[in-house]
Amino acid sequence: MxxxxxxxxxxxxxxxxxxxxxxxxxxxxxxxxxxxxxxxxxxxxxxxxxxxxxxxxxxxxxxxxxxxxxxxxxxxxxxxxxxxxxxxxxxxxxxxxxxxxxxxxxxxxxxxxxxxxxxxxxxxxxxxxxxxxxxxxxxxxxxxxxxxxxxxxxxxxxxxxxxxxxxxxxxxxxxxxxxxxxxxxxxEERAATLEAAGIVTGNWAARAINQAIYADSKDVTDAISSKDVLLVDTRGPGLYLGAYKQPYVRESGHIPGARIFPNELLTSNRPPVLFADPGDIRRLAGALGIDPDGKMITYCNSGQWASGSWFVFHELLGNKNARVYDGSMHQWALERRAITQMKME
CATH class of the missing domain: 3.40.250.10 (Rhodanese-like domain)
Incomplete structure:
Protein backbone atom coordinates (compact mmCIF):
# COMPACT_ATOMS: atom_id res chain seq x y z
CA MET A 1 0.00 0.00 0.00
CA GLU A 188 -3.63 8.32 9.83
CA GLU A 189 -2.63 4.92 8.38
CA ARG A 190 -6.18 3.87 7.63
CA ALA A 191 -7.05 1.07 5.21
CA ALA A 192 -6.25 1.86 1.58
CA THR A 193 -5.94 -0.20 -1.56
CA LEU A 194 -4.43 -0.16 -5.05
CA GLU A 195 -7.19 -2.33 -6.51
CA ALA A 196 -9.92 -0.45 -8.32
CA ALA A 197 -13.37 -1.68 -7.33
CA GLY A 198 -15.75 -2.91 -9.99
CA ILE A 199 -18.40 -0.23 -10.57
CA VAL A 200 -22.01 -1.16 -11.22
CA THR A 201 -23.82 1.55 -13.19
CA GLY A 202 -26.08 3.54 -10.87
CA ASN A 203 -29.58 4.91 -11.33
CA TRP A 204 -28.92 8.49 -10.19
CA ALA A 205 -31.16 11.15 -11.71
CA ALA A 206 -31.21 14.91 -11.26
CA ARG A 207 -33.99 16.38 -9.14
CA ALA A 208 -35.22 19.97 -8.89
CA ILE A 209 -32.51 22.31 -10.20
CA ASN A 210 -31.25 24.59 -7.43
CA GLN A 211 -31.03 27.95 -9.23
CA ALA A 212 -30.58 29.73 -5.89
CA ILE A 213 -26.87 28.79 -5.79
CA TYR A 214 -26.15 29.72 -9.42
CA ALA A 215 -25.36 33.05 -11.08
CA ASP A 216 -24.84 34.02 -14.72
CA SER A 217 -23.51 37.16 -16.41
CA LYS A 218 -26.85 38.94 -16.14
CA ASP A 219 -26.95 38.30 -12.38
CA VAL A 220 -23.46 39.78 -12.07
CA THR A 221 -24.42 42.83 -14.16
CA ASP A 222 -27.49 43.34 -11.97
CA ALA A 223 -25.31 43.07 -8.85
CA ILE A 224 -23.01 45.81 -10.15
CA SER A 225 -25.98 48.08 -10.85
CA SER A 226 -27.92 47.46 -7.65
CA LYS A 227 -24.92 47.36 -5.29
CA ASP A 228 -26.87 45.16 -2.87
CA VAL A 229 -25.02 41.99 -3.88
CA LEU A 230 -21.28 41.80 -3.22
CA LEU A 231 -19.00 40.28 -5.84
CA VAL A 232 -16.25 38.18 -4.23
CA ASP A 233 -13.13 37.52 -6.29
CA THR A 234 -11.50 34.37 -4.91
CA ARG A 235 -8.22 34.71 -6.82
CA GLY A 236 -4.91 36.03 -5.53
CA PRO A 237 -3.87 39.72 -5.72
CA GLY A 238 -1.85 39.30 -8.91
CA LEU A 239 -4.84 38.03 -10.86
CA TYR A 240 -7.26 40.43 -9.14
CA LEU A 241 -5.14 43.51 -9.94
CA GLY A 242 -4.33 42.35 -13.46
CA ALA A 243 -0.59 41.86 -13.10
CA TYR A 244 -1.07 38.63 -15.04
CA LYS A 245 -3.87 36.29 -16.12
CA GLN A 246 -4.66 32.74 -17.08
CA PRO A 247 -4.19 32.02 -20.81
CA TYR A 248 -7.88 31.19 -21.35
CA VAL A 249 -9.05 34.49 -19.81
CA ARG A 250 -9.16 37.19 -22.49
CA GLU A 251 -8.31 40.18 -20.26
CA SER A 252 -6.57 40.67 -16.93
CA GLY A 253 -8.11 42.38 -13.93
CA HIS A 254 -11.37 41.94 -11.98
CA ILE A 255 -15.08 42.61 -12.30
CA PRO A 256 -15.84 46.22 -11.22
CA GLY A 257 -16.69 46.54 -7.54
CA ALA A 258 -15.48 43.08 -6.54
CA ARG A 259 -13.74 42.52 -3.21
CA ILE A 260 -10.84 40.12 -2.99
CA PHE A 261 -10.99 37.01 -0.81
CA PRO A 262 -8.00 34.85 -1.86
CA ASN A 263 -8.78 31.17 -2.07
CA GLU A 264 -5.68 30.30 -0.04
CA LEU A 265 -7.47 31.59 3.06
CA LEU A 266 -9.99 28.74 2.91
CA THR A 267 -7.66 25.94 3.94
CA SER A 268 -4.43 25.03 5.68
CA ASN A 269 -1.33 25.25 3.51
CA ARG A 270 0.29 21.81 3.89
CA PRO A 271 -0.90 18.21 3.67
CA PRO A 272 -3.32 17.17 4.88
CA VAL A 273 -5.08 20.28 3.60
CA LEU A 274 -8.00 20.97 5.96
CA PHE A 275 -10.77 23.53 5.64
CA ALA A 276 -10.31 26.55 7.89
CA ASP A 277 -12.35 26.99 11.03
CA PRO A 278 -15.60 28.84 10.18
CA GLY A 279 -14.92 31.38 12.92
CA ASP A 280 -11.55 32.20 11.35
CA ILE A 281 -13.18 32.56 7.93
CA ARG A 282 -15.74 34.95 9.39
CA ARG A 283 -12.98 37.12 10.89
CA LEU A 284 -10.88 37.05 7.72
CA ALA A 285 -13.87 38.07 5.62
CA GLY A 286 -14.58 40.99 7.94
CA ALA A 287 -10.95 42.11 7.74
CA LEU A 288 -11.30 42.26 3.94
CA GLY A 289 -14.55 44.24 4.02
CA ILE A 290 -16.80 41.28 3.22
CA ASP A 291 -20.01 40.65 5.13
CA PRO A 292 -20.02 36.84 5.47
CA ASP A 293 -23.80 36.89 5.95
CA GLY A 294 -24.62 39.27 3.09
CA LYS A 295 -25.78 38.58 -0.44
CA MET A 296 -22.80 37.60 -2.57
CA ILE A 297 -21.69 36.08 -5.84
CA THR A 298 -18.31 34.35 -5.84
CA TYR A 299 -16.18 34.06 -8.96
CA CYS A 300 -12.64 33.20 -10.07
CA ASN A 301 -11.22 32.34 -13.50
CA SER A 302 -13.39 29.34 -14.35
CA GLY A 303 -15.74 28.60 -11.43
CA GLN A 304 -13.51 26.11 -9.58
CA TRP A 305 -11.99 28.30 -6.86
CA ALA A 306 -15.27 30.22 -6.62
CA SER A 307 -16.94 27.02 -5.49
CA GLY A 308 -14.52 26.90 -2.55
CA SER A 309 -15.58 30.29 -1.19
CA TRP A 310 -19.22 29.44 -1.90
CA PHE A 311 -18.81 26.21 0.07
CA VAL A 312 -17.35 28.02 3.06
CA PHE A 313 -19.87 30.89 3.10
CA HIS A 314 -22.99 28.95 2.06
CA GLU A 315 -22.42 25.54 3.63
CA LEU A 316 -20.10 26.12 6.61
CA LEU A 317 -21.27 29.61 7.64
CA GLY A 318 -24.89 29.11 6.60
CA ASN A 319 -25.19 32.09 4.22
CA LYS A 320 -27.98 30.94 1.91
CA ASN A 321 -27.59 34.11 -0.19
CA ALA A 322 -24.24 33.02 -1.65
CA ARG A 323 -24.04 32.00 -5.32
CA VAL A 324 -21.36 30.92 -7.80
CA TYR A 325 -20.84 32.73 -11.11
CA ASP A 326 -20.31 29.63 -13.22
CA GLY A 327 -18.59 31.30 -16.18
CA SER A 328 -16.47 33.58 -13.96
CA MET A 329 -13.73 35.76 -15.51
CA HIS A 330 -13.41 33.48 -18.54
CA GLN A 331 -16.97 34.17 -19.65
CA TRP A 332 -17.03 37.79 -18.42
CA ALA A 333 -13.95 38.74 -20.44
CA LEU A 334 -15.06 36.67 -23.43
CA GLU A 335 -18.24 38.76 -23.53
CA ARG A 336 -16.06 41.90 -23.48
CA ARG A 337 -17.67 43.31 -20.36
CA ALA A 338 -16.14 46.02 -18.14
CA ILE A 339 -12.98 45.07 -16.24
CA THR A 340 -11.06 47.00 -13.58
CA GLN A 341 -7.27 46.84 -13.38
CA MET A 342 -4.64 47.93 -10.84
CA LYS A 343 -7.16 48.95 -8.21
CA MET A 344 -8.13 47.46 -4.86
CA GLU A 345 -11.82 47.82 -4.04
Whole structure:
Protein backbone atom coordinates (compact mmCIF):
# COMPACT_ATOMS: atom_id res chain seq x y z
CA MET A 1 0.00 0.00 0.00
CA UNK A 2 2.72 2.47 0.95
CA UNK A 3 6.20 3.06 -0.43
CA UNK A 4 8.63 4.26 2.20
CA UNK A 5 12.27 5.33 2.42
CA UNK A 6 12.69 5.50 6.21
CA UNK A 7 13.99 2.65 8.39
CA UNK A 8 12.10 4.07 11.36
CA UNK A 9 8.85 4.04 9.43
CA UNK A 10 9.47 0.49 8.18
CA UNK A 11 9.94 -0.65 11.79
CA UNK A 12 6.73 1.00 12.92
CA UNK A 13 4.82 -0.59 10.04
CA UNK A 14 6.18 -4.06 10.88
CA UNK A 15 5.19 -3.75 14.53
CA UNK A 16 1.59 -2.90 13.56
CA UNK A 17 1.23 -5.02 10.44
CA UNK A 18 -1.27 -7.53 11.89
CA UNK A 19 -3.66 -4.83 13.09
CA UNK A 20 -3.39 -2.88 9.86
CA UNK A 21 -4.09 -5.98 7.76
CA UNK A 22 -7.19 -6.68 9.82
CA UNK A 23 -8.42 -3.12 9.24
CA UNK A 24 -7.73 -3.37 5.51
CA UNK A 25 -9.60 -6.67 5.22
CA UNK A 26 -12.52 -5.39 7.28
CA UNK A 27 -12.73 -2.20 5.21
CA UNK A 28 -12.55 -4.09 1.91
CA UNK A 29 -15.18 -6.60 3.02
CA UNK A 30 -17.48 -3.79 4.15
CA UNK A 31 -17.09 -2.06 0.80
CA UNK A 32 -17.80 -5.33 -1.03
CA UNK A 33 -20.95 -5.89 1.00
CA UNK A 34 -22.13 -2.37 0.16
CA UNK A 35 -21.51 -2.80 -3.55
CA UNK A 36 -23.25 -6.17 -3.75
CA UNK A 37 -26.16 -5.88 -1.35
CA UNK A 38 -29.53 -4.77 -2.76
CA UNK A 39 -30.60 -3.86 0.77
CA UNK A 40 -27.92 -1.23 1.49
CA UNK A 41 -29.54 1.88 2.93
CA UNK A 42 -27.94 5.29 2.85
CA UNK A 43 -27.72 7.30 6.01
CA UNK A 44 -27.89 11.09 6.18
CA UNK A 45 -24.53 12.83 6.25
CA UNK A 46 -24.03 14.89 9.45
CA UNK A 47 -23.02 18.07 7.64
CA UNK A 48 -21.05 19.41 4.66
CA UNK A 49 -17.78 18.06 6.11
CA UNK A 50 -17.08 14.66 7.64
CA UNK A 51 -13.92 13.46 9.35
CA UNK A 52 -11.98 10.23 8.88
CA UNK A 53 -13.41 8.56 11.99
CA UNK A 54 -16.96 9.12 10.75
CA UNK A 55 -16.18 7.80 7.28
CA UNK A 56 -14.40 4.70 8.55
CA UNK A 57 -17.34 3.95 10.85
CA UNK A 58 -19.97 4.47 8.13
CA UNK A 59 -18.12 3.24 5.05
CA UNK A 60 -20.73 0.51 4.44
CA UNK A 61 -23.49 3.08 4.02
CA UNK A 62 -21.95 5.70 1.71
CA UNK A 63 -20.82 6.12 -1.86
CA UNK A 64 -17.26 7.45 -2.05
CA UNK A 65 -16.26 9.60 -5.02
CA UNK A 66 -12.48 10.11 -5.19
CA UNK A 67 -11.81 13.17 -7.33
CA UNK A 68 -8.34 13.88 -8.68
CA UNK A 69 -6.47 14.98 -11.81
CA UNK A 70 -3.64 12.44 -11.55
CA UNK A 71 -5.66 9.33 -12.39
CA UNK A 72 -2.66 7.00 -12.29
CA UNK A 73 -2.14 7.74 -8.60
CA UNK A 74 -5.44 5.97 -7.82
CA UNK A 75 -3.69 2.60 -8.28
CA UNK A 76 -0.11 3.62 -7.46
CA UNK A 77 1.61 3.35 -4.09
CA UNK A 78 1.78 6.40 -1.88
CA UNK A 79 5.17 7.50 -0.56
CA UNK A 80 5.16 8.32 3.15
CA UNK A 81 8.17 9.27 5.26
CA UNK A 82 8.37 9.15 9.04
CA UNK A 83 10.73 11.77 10.47
CA UNK A 84 13.49 10.06 12.38
CA UNK A 85 13.68 12.43 15.36
CA UNK A 86 10.07 13.60 15.73
CA UNK A 87 8.28 10.48 14.56
CA UNK A 88 5.94 12.63 12.46
CA UNK A 89 4.62 11.04 9.31
CA UNK A 90 4.82 13.07 6.11
CA UNK A 91 3.38 12.35 2.71
CA UNK A 92 5.75 12.75 -0.21
CA UNK A 93 3.58 11.38 -3.00
CA UNK A 94 -0.14 10.70 -3.03
CA UNK A 95 -1.31 7.25 -4.02
CA UNK A 96 -3.87 4.49 -3.38
CA UNK A 97 -7.51 5.07 -2.48
CA UNK A 98 -10.16 4.16 0.07
CA UNK A 99 -11.62 0.69 -0.60
CA UNK A 100 -14.81 0.85 -2.65
CA UNK A 101 -14.20 4.39 -3.93
CA UNK A 102 -15.07 5.34 -7.51
CA UNK A 103 -12.46 7.36 -9.40
CA UNK A 104 -13.67 10.73 -10.69
CA UNK A 105 -11.63 12.57 -13.30
CA UNK A 106 -11.86 16.24 -12.36
CA UNK A 107 -11.12 17.30 -15.93
CA UNK A 108 -14.27 15.49 -17.04
CA UNK A 109 -16.91 16.98 -14.72
CA UNK A 110 -17.36 20.26 -16.64
CA UNK A 111 -18.07 21.01 -20.27
CA UNK A 112 -17.94 23.69 -22.95
CA UNK A 113 -21.10 25.53 -23.94
CA UNK A 114 -22.16 27.86 -26.75
CA UNK A 115 -23.60 31.01 -25.14
CA UNK A 116 -24.60 33.85 -27.49
CA UNK A 117 -22.36 32.43 -30.24
CA UNK A 118 -19.37 32.22 -27.90
CA UNK A 119 -17.70 28.98 -26.86
CA UNK A 120 -17.42 29.11 -23.06
CA UNK A 121 -15.28 26.48 -21.34
CA UNK A 122 -15.45 24.86 -17.89
CA UNK A 123 -19.22 25.16 -17.48
CA UNK A 124 -21.88 23.08 -15.79
CA UNK A 125 -22.79 20.09 -17.96
CA UNK A 126 -26.32 19.57 -19.22
CA UNK A 127 -28.64 17.53 -17.01
CA UNK A 128 -28.36 14.37 -19.09
CA UNK A 129 -24.57 14.67 -19.25
CA UNK A 130 -24.26 14.94 -15.49
CA UNK A 131 -26.69 12.08 -14.93
CA UNK A 132 -24.54 9.87 -17.16
CA UNK A 133 -21.43 10.84 -15.22
CA UNK A 134 -22.99 10.13 -11.83
CA UNK A 135 -24.36 6.81 -13.04
CA UNK A 136 -20.95 5.85 -14.47
CA UNK A 137 -19.47 6.33 -10.99
CA UNK A 138 -22.05 3.93 -9.58
CA UNK A 139 -24.14 6.56 -7.78
CA UNK A 140 -27.77 5.77 -6.98
CA UNK A 141 -30.63 8.12 -6.17
CA UNK A 142 -30.66 7.43 -2.44
CA UNK A 143 -26.90 7.37 -1.88
CA UNK A 144 -25.12 9.35 0.79
CA UNK A 145 -22.18 10.70 -1.21
CA UNK A 146 -18.75 11.42 0.29
CA UNK A 147 -16.28 13.30 -1.91
CA UNK A 148 -12.59 12.66 -1.27
CA UNK A 149 -10.00 15.09 -2.67
CA UNK A 150 -6.22 14.51 -2.73
CA UNK A 151 -5.60 16.77 0.27
CA UNK A 152 -2.23 17.94 -0.99
CA UNK A 153 -3.04 21.54 -1.92
CA UNK A 154 -5.63 24.28 -1.59
CA UNK A 155 -6.48 23.95 -5.27
CA UNK A 156 -7.34 20.28 -5.09
CA UNK A 157 -9.71 20.97 -2.18
CA UNK A 158 -11.69 23.09 -4.62
CA UNK A 159 -11.96 20.14 -7.00
CA UNK A 160 -14.13 18.62 -4.28
CA UNK A 161 -16.14 21.79 -3.69
CA UNK A 162 -16.80 22.16 -7.42
CA UNK A 163 -18.18 18.63 -7.66
CA UNK A 164 -20.13 19.19 -4.43
CA UNK A 165 -21.67 22.40 -5.83
CA UNK A 166 -22.67 20.64 -9.05
CA UNK A 167 -24.28 17.76 -7.16
CA UNK A 168 -26.21 20.27 -5.04
CA UNK A 169 -27.18 22.28 -8.13
CA UNK A 170 -28.78 19.18 -9.65
CA UNK A 171 -30.82 18.61 -6.50
CA UNK A 172 -28.99 15.94 -4.49
CA UNK A 173 -28.67 17.13 -0.89
CA UNK A 174 -27.14 14.10 0.84
CA UNK A 175 -23.48 14.86 0.09
CA UNK A 176 -20.40 15.78 2.13
CA UNK A 177 -16.66 16.23 1.72
CA UNK A 178 -13.99 14.32 3.66
CA UNK A 179 -12.05 17.04 5.47
CA UNK A 180 -8.34 16.53 4.78
CA UNK A 181 -9.00 14.23 1.88
CA UNK A 182 -6.93 11.19 0.92
CA UNK A 183 -3.78 12.69 2.41
CA UNK A 184 -5.33 12.71 5.87
CA UNK A 185 -6.62 9.16 5.43
CA UNK A 186 -3.12 7.94 4.52
CA UNK A 187 -1.32 9.89 7.24
CA GLU A 188 -3.63 8.32 9.83
CA GLU A 189 -2.63 4.92 8.38
CA ARG A 190 -6.18 3.87 7.63
CA ALA A 191 -7.05 1.07 5.21
CA ALA A 192 -6.25 1.86 1.58
CA THR A 193 -5.94 -0.20 -1.56
CA LEU A 194 -4.43 -0.16 -5.05
CA GLU A 195 -7.19 -2.33 -6.51
CA ALA A 196 -9.92 -0.45 -8.32
CA ALA A 197 -13.37 -1.68 -7.33
CA GLY A 198 -15.75 -2.91 -9.99
CA ILE A 199 -18.40 -0.23 -10.57
CA VAL A 200 -22.01 -1.16 -11.22
CA THR A 201 -23.82 1.55 -13.19
CA GLY A 202 -26.08 3.54 -10.87
CA ASN A 203 -29.58 4.91 -11.33
CA TRP A 204 -28.92 8.49 -10.19
CA ALA A 205 -31.16 11.15 -11.71
CA ALA A 206 -31.21 14.91 -11.26
CA ARG A 207 -33.99 16.38 -9.14
CA ALA A 208 -35.22 19.97 -8.89
CA ILE A 209 -32.51 22.31 -10.20
CA ASN A 210 -31.25 24.59 -7.43
CA GLN A 211 -31.03 27.95 -9.23
CA ALA A 212 -30.58 29.73 -5.89
CA ILE A 213 -26.87 28.79 -5.79
CA TYR A 214 -26.15 29.72 -9.42
CA ALA A 215 -25.36 33.05 -11.08
CA ASP A 216 -24.84 34.02 -14.72
CA SER A 217 -23.51 37.16 -16.41
CA LYS A 218 -26.85 38.94 -16.14
CA ASP A 219 -26.95 38.30 -12.38
CA VAL A 220 -23.46 39.78 -12.07
CA THR A 221 -24.42 42.83 -14.16
CA ASP A 222 -27.49 43.34 -11.97
CA ALA A 223 -25.31 43.07 -8.85
CA ILE A 224 -23.01 45.81 -10.15
CA SER A 225 -25.98 48.08 -10.85
CA SER A 226 -27.92 47.46 -7.65
CA LYS A 227 -24.92 47.36 -5.29
CA ASP A 228 -26.87 45.16 -2.87
CA VAL A 229 -25.02 41.99 -3.88
CA LEU A 230 -21.28 41.80 -3.22
CA LEU A 231 -19.00 40.28 -5.84
CA VAL A 232 -16.25 38.18 -4.23
CA ASP A 233 -13.13 37.52 -6.29
CA THR A 234 -11.50 34.37 -4.91
CA ARG A 235 -8.22 34.71 -6.82
CA GLY A 236 -4.91 36.03 -5.53
CA PRO A 237 -3.87 39.72 -5.72
CA GLY A 238 -1.85 39.30 -8.91
CA LEU A 239 -4.84 38.03 -10.86
CA TYR A 240 -7.26 40.43 -9.14
CA LEU A 241 -5.14 43.51 -9.94
CA GLY A 242 -4.33 42.35 -13.46
CA ALA A 243 -0.59 41.86 -13.10
CA TYR A 244 -1.07 38.63 -15.04
CA LYS A 245 -3.87 36.29 -16.12
CA GLN A 246 -4.66 32.74 -17.08
CA PRO A 247 -4.19 32.02 -20.81
CA TYR A 248 -7.88 31.19 -21.35
CA VAL A 249 -9.05 34.49 -19.81
CA ARG A 250 -9.16 37.19 -22.49
CA GLU A 251 -8.31 40.18 -20.26
CA SER A 252 -6.57 40.67 -16.93
CA GLY A 253 -8.11 42.38 -13.93
CA HIS A 254 -11.37 41.94 -11.98
CA ILE A 255 -15.08 42.61 -12.30
CA PRO A 256 -15.84 46.22 -11.22
CA GLY A 257 -16.69 46.54 -7.54
CA ALA A 258 -15.48 43.08 -6.54
CA ARG A 259 -13.74 42.52 -3.21
CA ILE A 260 -10.84 40.12 -2.99
CA PHE A 261 -10.99 37.01 -0.81
CA PRO A 262 -8.00 34.85 -1.86
CA ASN A 263 -8.78 31.17 -2.07
CA GLU A 264 -5.68 30.30 -0.04
CA LEU A 265 -7.47 31.59 3.06
CA LEU A 266 -9.99 28.74 2.91
CA THR A 267 -7.66 25.94 3.94
CA SER A 268 -4.43 25.03 5.68
CA ASN A 269 -1.33 25.25 3.51
CA ARG A 270 0.29 21.81 3.89
CA PRO A 271 -0.90 18.21 3.67
CA PRO A 272 -3.32 17.17 4.88
CA VAL A 273 -5.08 20.28 3.60
CA LEU A 274 -8.00 20.97 5.96
CA PHE A 275 -10.77 23.53 5.64
CA ALA A 276 -10.31 26.55 7.89
CA ASP A 277 -12.35 26.99 11.03
CA PRO A 278 -15.60 28.84 10.18
CA GLY A 279 -14.92 31.38 12.92
CA ASP A 280 -11.55 32.20 11.35
CA ILE A 281 -13.18 32.56 7.93
CA ARG A 282 -15.74 34.95 9.39
CA ARG A 283 -12.98 37.12 10.89
CA LEU A 284 -10.88 37.05 7.72
CA ALA A 285 -13.87 38.07 5.62
CA GLY A 286 -14.58 40.99 7.94
CA ALA A 287 -10.95 42.11 7.74
CA LEU A 288 -11.30 42.26 3.94
CA GLY A 289 -14.55 44.24 4.02
CA ILE A 290 -16.80 41.28 3.22
CA ASP A 291 -20.01 40.65 5.13
CA PRO A 292 -20.02 36.84 5.47
CA ASP A 293 -23.80 36.89 5.95
CA GLY A 294 -24.62 39.27 3.09
CA LYS A 295 -25.78 38.58 -0.44
CA MET A 296 -22.80 37.60 -2.57
CA ILE A 297 -21.69 36.08 -5.84
CA THR A 298 -18.31 34.35 -5.84
CA TYR A 299 -16.18 34.06 -8.96
CA CYS A 300 -12.64 33.20 -10.07
CA ASN A 301 -11.22 32.34 -13.50
CA SER A 302 -13.39 29.34 -14.35
CA GLY A 303 -15.74 28.60 -11.43
CA GLN A 304 -13.51 26.11 -9.58
CA TRP A 305 -11.99 28.30 -6.86
CA ALA A 306 -15.27 30.22 -6.62
CA SER A 307 -16.94 27.02 -5.49
CA GLY A 308 -14.52 26.90 -2.55
CA SER A 309 -15.58 30.29 -1.19
CA TRP A 310 -19.22 29.44 -1.90
CA PHE A 311 -18.81 26.21 0.07
CA VAL A 312 -17.35 28.02 3.06
CA PHE A 313 -19.87 30.89 3.10
CA HIS A 314 -22.99 28.95 2.06
CA GLU A 315 -22.42 25.54 3.63
CA LEU A 316 -20.10 26.12 6.61
CA LEU A 317 -21.27 29.61 7.64
CA GLY A 318 -24.89 29.11 6.60
CA ASN A 319 -25.19 32.09 4.22
CA LYS A 320 -27.98 30.94 1.91
CA ASN A 321 -27.59 34.11 -0.19
CA ALA A 322 -24.24 33.02 -1.65
CA ARG A 323 -24.04 32.00 -5.32
CA VAL A 324 -21.36 30.92 -7.80
CA TYR A 325 -20.84 32.73 -11.11
CA ASP A 326 -20.31 29.63 -13.22
CA GLY A 327 -18.59 31.30 -16.18
CA SER A 328 -16.47 33.58 -13.96
CA MET A 329 -13.73 35.76 -15.51
CA HIS A 330 -13.41 33.48 -18.54
CA GLN A 331 -16.97 34.17 -19.65
CA TRP A 332 -17.03 37.79 -18.42
CA ALA A 333 -13.95 38.74 -20.44
CA LEU A 334 -15.06 36.67 -23.43
CA GLU A 335 -18.24 38.76 -23.53
CA ARG A 336 -16.06 41.90 -23.48
CA ARG A 337 -17.67 43.31 -20.36
CA ALA A 338 -16.14 46.02 -18.14
CA ILE A 339 -12.98 45.07 -16.24
CA THR A 340 -11.06 47.00 -13.58
CA GLN A 341 -7.27 46.84 -13.38
CA MET A 342 -4.64 47.93 -10.84
CA LYS A 343 -7.16 48.95 -8.21
CA MET A 344 -8.13 47.46 -4.86
CA GLU A 345 -11.82 47.82 -4.04
Missing amino acids: FACNSDVYEASVMSNRSGQLQRILACCMAAAVLLCSPYAHALDVPGPLVDTDWLEKNIQQVKILDIRENLESFTESAVLVRKRFTGDLRIRRLGAHIPGAALVDFLNIRTSRDIDDRRVRYMLPEVTEFEELMQSWGVNDDDAIIIVYPGMSNSDATMATRLYWQIKFFGHENVAILNGGMARWLL
